[in-house]
Amino acid sequence: MSDAANETKPLGWAVIGTGWMTRTHMVRAINKASGSKVVAVLSSSQERAEEFAKEFDIPNAYSSLDDLVADPAVDVVFVSSTNELHKPQTLAAASAGKHVLCEKPLSTNIQDGLDIVEACRESGVVLGTNHYRRLKTTIQTVRRLIAEGAIGRPILARATSTGWLSEEQQTWRLTSVEAGGGVVLDIGVHDADLLRYLLDDEVDEVSAATGHSGLLKGELEDYAVTTLRFRNGTIATSTVSFCTPGSIGAIEVMGSEGTIFARDLLADKLGGEIYLRRGGLDLEKVDIGSEEEHYAEAVHQFNEAVRGNGAPAVTGEDGVQSLAVAIAALRSAERGTVVKLSEVLTESALVAS
Numbered sequence: 001m002s003d004a005a006n007e008t009k010p011l012g013w014a015v016i017g018t019g020w021m022t023r024t025h026m027v028r029a030i031n032k033a034s035g036s037k038v039v040a041v042l043s044s045s046q047e048r049a050e051e052f053a054k055e056f057d058i059p060n061a062y063s064s065l066d067d068l069v070a071d072p073a074v075d076v077v078f079v080s081s082t083n084e085l086h087k088p089q090t091l092a093a094a095s096a097g098k099h100v101l102c103e104k105p106l107s108t109n110i111q112d113g114l115d116i117v118e119a120c121r122e123s124g125v126v127l128g129t130n131h132y133r134r135l136k137t138t139i140q141t142v143r144r145l146i147a148e149g150a151i152g153r154p155i156l157a158r159a160t161s162t163g164w165l166s167e168e169q170q171t172w173r174l175t176s177v178e179a180g181g182g183v184v185l186d187i188g189v190h191d192a193d194l195l196r197y198l199l200d201d202e203v204d205e206v207s208a209a210t211g212h213s214g215l216l217k218g219e220l221e222d223y224a225v226t227t228l229r230f231r232n233g234t235i236a237t238s239t240v241s242f243c244t245p246g247s248i249g250a251i252e253v254m255g256s257e258g259t260i261f262a263r264d265l266l267a268d269k270l271g272g273e274i275y276l277r278r279g280g281l282d283l284e285k286v287d288i289g290s291e292e293e294h295y296a297e298a299v300h301q302f303n304e305a306v307r308g309n310g311a312p313a314v315t316g317e318d319g320v321q322s323l324a325v326a327i328a329a330l331r332s333a334e335r336g337t338v339v340k341l342s343e344v345l346t347e348s349a350l351v352a353s
């Protein structure tokens, strides 16, 4: 493990990828969070790495993964490449003793996800998955209300994560199975993680239907509905799309004593509204208070975990579990049957043994 874990100097972070996520959110979040600074960037092109480094004032620019992970200034690697690269890049970082915050989906299949978790455990480095929604103040408010019993026992839940994929993002997400494209692995995996977090429960079985609208530039599924049966009996749905502009992202959890409805809080920006209705009472608007910036908060909690204080907000194991739900959904849609999560997880364990 890098020495910086026990020191008070800022942790040096490297970012892998010069695309939308690093550019729009994460370089700023890493520099904003207490105790960290971006010190290196990796691109598949040295020229692009250098341009990015210049634009964001990053000291070291690389196009060789080996050189990046050998850089002594790097304590943590943020893996934000296309999804099929998450595993080789995480394994290289872990074997060099660097901690890893990896983008979602953790990988494109369960075995790779399990290999990532195992490699980080063996190397003694911290691993996190960047499912940012858990860090949103609004989502934490909904979870707290459920945990406090505001709606009694959750019976039904729904997450609606729909919208229009921007022109610049209409690339591998719509065309590449190898890169983990398709709306289920891209967005359905966020809903899986969100519902697991809100309900504090694990998924038992999944059924799903997927569709291809023909409205966007690609062949992969761009809308889907998944039904998730949780172990304690709650039945939830996840409705996702890339192809429905103007959609209203929402969460609804209906319990034995009331309902929580929340809207416009699932996007990567701040904001949203939460309502609560108990029994026959009026709809009550819940005060959210001041919101934390979720990406910086994810980095802050990861820094704390590296320094030995707690675990990252979303662990590697969470990444595998949420990925398993998305993979079960794709399998269900393909076969037209209900898929048990244990089937998806056990097959991988059998392959590994």
Ligand SMILES: NC(=O)C1=CN([C@@H]2O[C@H](COP(=O)(O)OP(=O)(O)OC[C@H]3O[C@@H](n4cnc5c(N)ncnc54)[C@H](OP(=O)(O)O)[C@@H]3O)[C@@H](O)[C@H]2O)C=CC1
Residues within 6 Å of the ligand: 016, 017, 018, 019, 020, 021, 022, 042, 043, 044, 045, 048, 049, 080, 081, 082, 083, 085, 103, 104, 105, 130, 131, 132, 171, 186, 268
């Ligand atoms: N948690 C969240 O809120 C979000 C998560 N994501 C996730 O982030 C990841 C990246 O998505 P996004 O930024 O939108 O995608 P982009 O298509 O914008 O970027 C993909 C990146 O992969 C990089 N890349 C490809 N090959 C290599 C390589 N050999 N070595 C290093 N980098 C490489 C590219 O960098 P270059 O061309 O410079 O090599 C490019 O920057 C995905 O896993 C996605 O699911 C995305 C958006 C939001």
Ligand SMILES: O=C1CO[C@H](CO)[C@@H](O)[C@@H]1O
Residues within 6 Å of the ligand: 165, 169, 186, 187, 190, 268
């Ligand atoms: O949360 C997110 C915002 O949208 C992106 C494009 O669909 C996703 O990849 C990402 O995970």
